[in-house]
Amino acid sequence: MKKVGLFFGTFNPIHIGHLVIANHLVEFSDLDEVWFVITPQSPFKTKQSLLDDHHRYQMVYEAVQEYPKLKPSKIEFDLPQPNYTVNTLVHLDERYGEDHQFALIMGEDNLKSFHKWKNYETILEQYSLYVYPRVSAGEVEQQFKDHPKVVRVAAPIMEISSTFIRREHKNGKNIRPLLPNAVWKYMDEMNFYR
Ligand SMILES: Nc1ncnc2c1ncn2[C@@H]1O[C@H](COP(=O)(O)OP(=O)(O)OP(=O)(O)O)[C@@H](O)[C@H]1O
Numbered sequence: 001m002k003k004v005g006l007f008f009g010t011f012n013p014i015h016i017g018h019l020v021i022a023n024h025l026v027e028f029s030d031l032d033e034v035w036f037v038i039t040p041q042s043p044f045k046t047k048q049s050l051l052d053d054h055h056r057y058q059m060v061y062e063a064v065q066e067y068p069k070l071k072p073s074k075i076e077f078d079l080p081q082p083n084y085t086v087n088t089l090v091h092l093d094e095r096y097g098e099d100h101q102f103a104l105i106m107g108e109d110n111l112k113s114f115h116k117w118k119n120y121e122t123i124l125e126q127y128s129l130y131v132y133p134r135v136s137a138g139e140v141e142q143q144f145k146d147h148p149k150v151v152r153v154a155a156p157i158m159e160i161s162s163t164f165i166r167r168e169h170k171n172g173k174n175i176r177p178l179l180p181n182a183v184w185k186y187m188d189e190m191n192f193y194r
């Protein structure tokens with residue numbers, strides 16, 4: 001049975017913050033692989049300046065080329081939008097459940113709003129949440145604090161966001177160190193976020 005951590009996101013674009021977290025989890029937890037699930041439409045986000053799904057997928061693909069334990073996933077591309085994670089998990093289990101055990105990866109910021117996710121109780125009954133630290137306002141709800149399914153992982157804190165990268169690239173700043181090299185090249189050649 002392969003243990004796979006699912007890292008959900010819009011990845012518009014994927015940056016080194018995402019990569020550091022994913023790599024930390026495959027190297028320092030019991031997860032065998034991490035799959036980046038590129039979400040066409042996140043339930044809590046508007047579609048503003050969102051690149052086409054396939055371009056976001058391609059950038060993740062380029063970013064993980066030299067990391068055999070990290071994989072991009074298109075599973076949500078053909079599912080109804082907005083993409084509720086609980087639905088995606090059903091599809092993943094149908095397709096891979098026989099020899100894969102799935103868990104979710106999220107930052108502490110997302111754990112703080114996890115009670116707003118569709119059917120979060122069902123998710124927590126069936127899957128573990130691997131939670132890494134993140135600088136953010138607010139409190140983790142009591143119900144999640146000592147929950148047996150919430151696994152704390154001491155990954156490094158990297159406060160970078162895709163929003164910052166898109167904005168400052170547009171402003172003509174050099175944001176190149178924040179992106180894997182191949183992602184920078186793809187983004188630059190395609191003239192994204194100009
Ligand atoms: N620097 C970071 N360190 C750790 N986790 C991050 C970091 N940036 C984003 N994440 C988390 O990774 C997941 C996927 O990121 P996503 O692309 O959706 O967000 P983002 O980088 O914050 O993008 P945007 O700025 O466009 O909202 C989300 O759960 C998000 O909270």
Ligand SMILES: O=C(O)c1ccc[n+]([C@@H]2O[C@H](COP(=O)([O-])O)[C@@H](O)[C@H]2O)c1
Pocket residue numbers: 008009010039042043044045083084085086110116117118
């Ligand atoms: O299922 C839900 O209700 C739900 C609500 C908010 C977010 N999510 C998932 O969490 C991922 C990260 O969310 P965000 O808004 O921080 O980019 C997003 O890509 C979705 O897959 C899922």
